[in-house]
Amino acid sequence: MTNAELKERLSEAITLLQVPGVGAGRYKKLIKAFGGPGAVLSQPLSRLEEINGISRKTASDIQRHADAQKARAVAAEIIQLGWSALFLEDDDYPVLLKEINDPPPILYRLGLPMDPQEKMIAVVGTRHATEKGRLTAGQLAADLAESGIAVVSGMAEGIDTAAHRGCLNKSGHTVAVWGTSLDRVFPACNKGLAEEIRNRGTIYSEYLPQTRPDKTTFPERNRIISGLCAGTVVVEAGTKSGALITAELAASQGREVFAVPGHPKDRMSIGANDLIRNGACLTTSIDDIFSELPGLKGTILARKFTQLPDMTPAERDITNRLANGAQQLDQLSRAVGLPVDQMMELLLALELKGVIRELAGKRYVLTDGYE
Numbered sequence: 307m308t309n310a311e312l313k314e315r316l317s318e319a320i321t322l323l324q325v326p327g328v329g330a331g332r333y334k335k336l337i338k339a340f341g342g343p344g345a346v347l348s349q350p351l352s353r354l355e356e357i358n359g360i361s362r363k364t365a366s367d368i369q370r371h372a373d374a375q376k377a378r379a380v381a382a383e384i385i386q387l388g389w390s391a392l393f394l395e396d397d398d399y400p401v402l403l404k405e406i407n408d409p410p411p412i413l414y415r416l417g418l419p420m421d422p423q424e425k426m427i428a429v430v431g432t433r434h435a436t437e438k439g440r441l442t443a444g445q446l447a448a449d450l451a452e453s454g455i456a457v458v459s460g461m462a463e464g465i466d467t468a469a470h471r472g473c474l475n476k477s478g479h480t481v482a483v484w485g486t487s488l489d490r491v492f493p494a495c496n497k498g499l500a501e502e503i504r505n506r507g508t509i510y511s512e513y514l515p516q517t518r519p520d521k522t523t524f525p526e527r528n529r530i531i532s533g534l535c536a537g538t539v540v541v542e543a544g545t546k547s548g549a550l551i552t553a554e555l556a557a558s559q560g561r562e563v564f565a566v567p568g569h570p571k572d573r574m575s576i577g578a579n580d581l582i583r584n585g586a587c588l589t590t591s592i593d594d595i596f597s598e599l600p601g602l603k604g605t606i607l608a609r610k611f612t613q614l615p616d617m618t619p620a621e622r623d624i625t626n627r628l629a630n631g632a633q634q635l636d637q638l639s640r641a642v643g644l645p646v647d648q649m650m651e652l653l654l655a656l657e658l659k660g661v662i663r664e665l666a667g668k669r670y671v672l673t674d675g676y677e
Contacts (some may be wrong), residue, residue: 316381333570410512430463439542444472485524487517537562543577
């Protein structure tokens, strides 16, 4: 996309988003109905009112208060700043984030691009972390990084910083979601970390240039942290920690919530312990995460297998299916869509390569080196 094309797309989207009453939820409904912000802006009043959740007042405001000139100026500033823009209606928008009720209509990015289906886990917690909490967050993030999982957090002081650092120390991919625009580093003490994440990871924000932090922006951004991820891990949280908001949002989005337990009398563990009491998965290592999200580990193994130079597409398919546990010959045959005799040949080839082994009852499993 050229800068001119990007400016036009941004201008249309920002024009719609600046209309009073059109937030992320209504934007999503309108885009689903009409295909794009430009199409929405050109609709007659009667067509806009047909959309569930769009009142006559909102429909009227779309026609009366759209300020294309102001939006073009903002779009030009975004391009000048060198931000990338991911649009909700596009294929490069993060898949899991697209599924929540109120995804950011535009996600602005600095740093490395990501596969929209990238598997991510959030590691969040209090700004007032103990040394033990920081070490725990850093180790969890490091272990996730070594397993090929991207680590998401909010780049706040304390647990967030430890999570980003732990991931970067293992050359993993870390994602910071900001409660400010991308031209406003917050907190200022993390300017060095921000630069490192920009060079080696990814930074996201939904906010337009010159947006400063306030009491609404951080709770709003927390839905993005949880929405990007298959699960959220809370490492230390007091009774009023923003990490508890992220955990609550994760649960409301249908995502898994994990919490690291702490001593009952530890003030910074009260929130995490309460989460466990209310159903969060007690977490002491990434094995607890993989136990609740077995598909996450399966994806890691599948990615590893696809990198093998002598793996055929059919063999990759088989190993992907075995990544989540042992399967019987007939089961694999039906799943892959090949007759049993051909499946036997493929399984034998994989055994000779040392990737799988046969169990009793014609059941097959990945070998120890690939589990």
